[in-house]
Amino acid sequence: MNGEPTICSGRGPWIAKGKRLFLNLSGGDILGLTSNKEFVTAFLQNLESADLYNCPFFSYESQSTRIPPNKLNEIKGQRKALLFKDLTTLFNLLANHLLKRGYVLLVDEQFEMTNIPLIRNINNQVQIFPHNSFSTIKKHIEAQSDSNFAILVQTVYPLSSELLPVNELLEISQSDHVLLIIYESWADGLLGEGGEGLKSLISTIPQNSIIVGSYTHILPLSFSYIASPETFIDPLESDLKDQPFNPEATEFQVGITLWFINFLNSQKSPLRKLSDNANYLRYELATKGFRVLGDFAPLIPVLVGEREKALEFYNGLLENKILANLLNYPLVPLGKSRILLIPSVLHSKEDLDFALNKLEKVAKTLGII
Template structure:
């Protein structure tokens, strides 16, 4: 090794796995928050203002928060937002509400492929359409002209790194029977200059678009949210009163979520460094002959194809001190096995060059490039 790596036990650019030191390109602390002194300092200053340490079990009340809820509304491009304690709670309540209101549910097939826990409870009530197949959605509309439809899509599809084709979806959503439900997934906090997600792809969100998501993949104790027009959320809120439990987050969760959204839009945001690293890695991998999939997001899938070949490549990278993600059937279709790289802001250019050199060498030995 030609330089001294920065080593963390569990997170960071280099990690310890058993007795081996490995360059981590499998995810983890993507924004480098654990070692970001500015983030840590402002984070604890915010906690002190909330008096969280003295009142850890207060239920969320928008009037008591130091950061106004409209921070999230402005970021996501709609007029009203509601916070929930977690995504499964939000998702289950939303789907129950939509079924109660007579909506037919349509899910992009990648919800099923990724085996999203949220989806499993409702598979018997949903129709699956091929990935980004808007002609299939139109067929449903034409076949059932009296039905209302809720179409579930993701801003960034994690297995392909593809961005949602917004223009096609806008065209479909002109039908007043359609409600578009966008699950931000890996777009939250990662896509756009301020981590705004879908709002970075479209200037004005149609009224019949509903945005839901969470920053939990970046900040595990954050709450989940739903943002939409006031009319829809007022009806949804009214429906929630029928439940005996409180689905709202604690004041801690609510405050952290809103503060974090604001932090990502500040001058101290680490997103530019993350995007620089991802762009560099994408460009250099493509220049070396790798088949890179998807759009310019921090998720970088490399198509390998054969299952056995992808497993050989993955294991050979481990031997060369590179930790990545292996995606095989049934997570991805047969013959579409992939290696998924997730760089972080903690990776230096030397780290990335080390990975590129080792990956190129291994790939050539296996006739991948």
């Protein structure tokens, strides 16, 4: 490192805690948006302008105002899309819609949205299955052969960077009684050259699938989205008419959507830089002997093992100016504690090399590598 590091903000590559500086590999503004004060000022000014409101949020009376959702479903490889104010509202309405139509919900135990009240209150129509246990899914389907099932999974599980076993899922999805609800968590929803997410991971998206996602951790006052064939979206829209409130995204959020989608598909897109930084850090860690989980997401879990050793590693990194994430039980299984590293587009190669040197130094001291 030459000279003092630049502090972009509390979410930038270097952050200040008290009188100390830390290289931030704990997440935050991974696309470098909110850390740029000039961008934030211009962005908020544009959101207040009349020009950006030329694409208002979808209303039942004016079905021509679908520019942001149309752009979104093109990117995600689906036929139709809707935007919602927030992810919890989306999943509650989606689960209610499915239960109302007699679906049995089969939910992966590591599915991030299992904390919403409707899913947490388990009944005979909602079953939690062990993580990636497709044998359990098959048993449920065989035991209730006359029922319709909605299987709730997500593309990449952030705590492990483990990709959903797509081939097994595609095999199960061949049944006319199975509907796939695939959640793109904020990091894997950015995969691909233009933020295609799941579409960039598999060649053919099953017809009976629904893609749900959110940019909540990336954009201020962000939205959530659902993209699927018309055969599913149309009945869902009909249900929304009966809601006592409007759950769909505001004009402000749709303005963000339109700008963000165009940004990701422009020459200024930060996705290549994010991918390059993540791939470089992942490759160099593996070369140094670390047990790195996953192989492509911008979230990089480093397996340590026992809880005490992981805590020592975490504290050692802090002493060496590296801020990371410590993941212990019950977030991860017993004996599989890990450090989660999240690079951003704000990190230079010098930043990443600084981190790699410190990670190697502390790990060797503790006998991790």
